[in-house]
Amino acid sequence: MPDEALHESNNPETDMQRVAATLQINQxxxxxxxxxxxxxxxxxxxxxxxxxxxxxxxxxNYQ
Incomplete structure (x- = not known):
């Protein structure tokens, strides 16, 4: 993942794990x-x- 795609609060030095996900947006x-x-x-x-x-x-952002 390119650094510019990370949210500013994400620290690329921390231990992150990739998770496969499906995101459906209806608008x-x-x-x-x-x-x-x-x-x-x-x-x-x-x-x-x-x-x-x-x-x-x-x-x-969503809840």
Whole structure:
């Protein structure tokens, strides 16, 4: 994974583990929902936001 794809709070020196996952994003004009599935867990969002800042990668945050 290229360093520029890491979120600023991720430290590439820490011990991280890759996990295979499927992320499904459904969006309409008024709603966005996120469904995340791995071999060990599954979740569906109750809210989601897309943050953008000049010169930075967009960030998708969801609960």
């Amino acid at each position: 309409t004009w008024r709603k966005i929902s996120i469904h995340l599935k791995t071999d060990n867990s599954e979740s569906v969002s109750t809210s989601a936001l897309v943050f953008t800042e000049d010169g930075r990668w967009p960030s998708l």
